[in-house]
Amino acid sequence: MATKALFNTLVNWFIRQRIDQIEHFIKYPVETQEGLLFSQLFHAEETEYGQKYGFSAISNYRDFQKKVPIVCYEDFEPYIEKARQGCKDVFWPGLIKQFAKSSGTTNAKSKFIPISAESLEDCHYKAGKDMVSIYVNNHPESELFQHKNLRLGGSAEMYQDFNTKFGDLSAILIENLPFWVEIINTPNKKISLMSEWESKMRAIISEVRHDDVGSLTGVPSWMMVLLQRTLQETGRSNIAELWPNLEVFFHGGISFKPYKNQYKELIGKEIRYYEIYNASEGFFGIQDQSGSDEMLLMLDYGIFYEFIPMDKFFSGVQEAIPISEVELDKNYAVVITTNGGLWRYLVGDTVKFTSINPFRIKITGRTKHYINAFGEELMIDNVETALKQTCEKLNANISDYTGAPVFMTSDKKGCHEWIFEFTRKPANIEEFTDIFDTALKCLNSDYEAKRYNDITLRRPVVHVAKPNLFYEWMASRGKLGGQNKVPRLSNDRQYIDPLLELNRP
Incomplete structure (x- = not known):
């Protein structure tokens, strides 16, 4: 009993200390982030990447914004490969000994993410x-x-x-x-x-x-x-x-x-x-509140955050803003600078802020996992909410799904095509399609405009997947396991076509 009491005392002391630190960065978010950025610039100024982009001459955020480019994995890969081969001081001081291998959901090729001791x-x-x-x-x-x-x-x-x-x-x-x-x-x-x-x-x-x-x-x-x-x-x-x-x-x-x-x-x-x-x-x-669907953005983990508004991202403009300039309920692509040596790295996720005091977020999708073939800018968050509403109305449950565009032809308008694997099927799939379509219109004004009188988009096409279809498909791609995810949306047909083929009787 004495040992258990001592353990609980130590745990409670640690928790109280850490909660105090969290409350501090909640109170001073901008100062926390700025201090972190300049600490890391100083830490890495003698690295190859730091010398190339003049880290030692950066004195404010605008300098950082101008001097250091926003990169995706493909841009940064040559530096990562150099570090993987045992070179020191490439983008972070010393030797990076471990790399997290991840195909993620952005590309089929493997990515190697540096994991520093920090x-x-x-x-x-x-x-x-x-x-x-x-x-x-x-x-x-x-x-x-x-x-x-x-x-x-x-x-x-x-x-x-x-x-x-x-x-x-x-x-x-x-x-x-x-x-x-x-x-x-x-x-x-x-x-x-x-x-x-x-x-x-x-x-x-x-x-x-x-x-x-x-x-x-x-x-x-x-x-x-x-x-x-x-x-x-x-x-x-x-x-x-x-x-x-x-x-x-x-x-x-x-x-x-x-x-x-x-x-x-x-x-x-x-x-x-x-x-x-x-x-x-x-x-x-x-998530820092019980029963919430929002998450507290953790500002003292050695990660400096920037955000690209998705309306600019879709138009090809990659201009990022710091946390002090974000707005509520607006979709942003996430850019990170980390204590693993990633500098202004486009991580591939999109979020929106539900609160700015403190900074709380919801994940809304992926920068490469959306449908925007007709200007509808459909994100995963819209789809997940519409499906939740639809399933609740029809007492249905979905285990997996994916969606993609059907492109226009000379004699036919475009639409969205979906394949759903149900653990509890709706009684009428046509009713499911109509309710889902209506819910998307209510949640996304761009989708609603394109669906108006079928001017641009006709009614969605919905397929019911056979049991375990997505499991079989993931197995065929060597993607079984907890870190592999079914791509929910795509702006092309690279995922849905193989699934439809596998679903044939």
């Missing part, structure tokens, strides 16, 4: 501790530390290449975790680091079915697959029967909207859901 400790691990600190501060009655956390990462095989290592971010994080963190996580490190998905699933279920799980951490779609299979293996009717002490699911990677009702049924009791915004490039946001 980004590992001061961003990724710090965020993991903050996630728990914020939750426990909101819910002091929580028994989180008395039970196991079920984590579900992606493929965790590590590779040695040149003088550096690369692998999934989850592998890097797990390999470097202190031993005391492993005590509260399940499955164990050996199982978590397994790379073959089906074998890994069987091993996870074999271990976790006997554990006392109090929390879940992972991507909603893949966690759902694991939980469903666990119920099948154990013969339980819901997760609460297996893990009665389960109290929270920390989720990220994709929108939770399509899955919320399914999780309520699957778990069988009310638990809390906390969203996190993490990527290989950094950890950006944490």
